Amino acid sequence: MLNILSILIGLVALVFALPGLIPLLGWLNWLAVFIGVVGLAVGALSSSNSGRNLNIVVLIVAAIRLSLGGGFI
Template sequence: MGLISLLWGIFALAWMVLALIPLLGWGNWFLIPFAAVGAIIAAIGLLFTKSENNGRAKTGLLLNAIVIVVGVVRLGIGGGII
C-alpha cells in the first residue's frame, strides 16, 4: 500500500504541475479527488504496516496532502476556471 500511495502521489504531483499552467486550472477539479483517494490509500497503508516500514506510506500521504492544498489554493485564486 505504501508503494501504491507513493506512486499515486508522484503522479498527482506531476498532474499538479500541469494544472498550474494558465488555462489548465480546470484540471484541479479532477486532481483534488484523485489526490484524496491517494491520501486514503496512504492512510490505510500506515494502519497496516509496521512502524519501521511505513516510510513510503508517510511520503505518499505527504505528497497527496501537498497536492490537495495547492489545488484548493489554485482553485481559490483562479475561481476554478483558469
C-alpha cells in the first residue's frame, strides 16, 4: 500500500517537474523536490522499490534543472 502511495506522490511530483523544464518556470522544481522527498520517504518505508526509484528519478531531474538554472530561472 505504501508503494502505491509513493508512486502516486512521485507522479504528482513529475507533473510539477516537467513544466519546470520550461524557461522561467524553474521555480516549479522546488515544489517537485519537496514533494519528491516526501514520496521518497514513503517509498523507503515500503517493501517494494518502484515508488522509491520513481521519486529518486524525479529528484535527480529537478535537481539538475535547478542547478542549470541557478536555482530560480
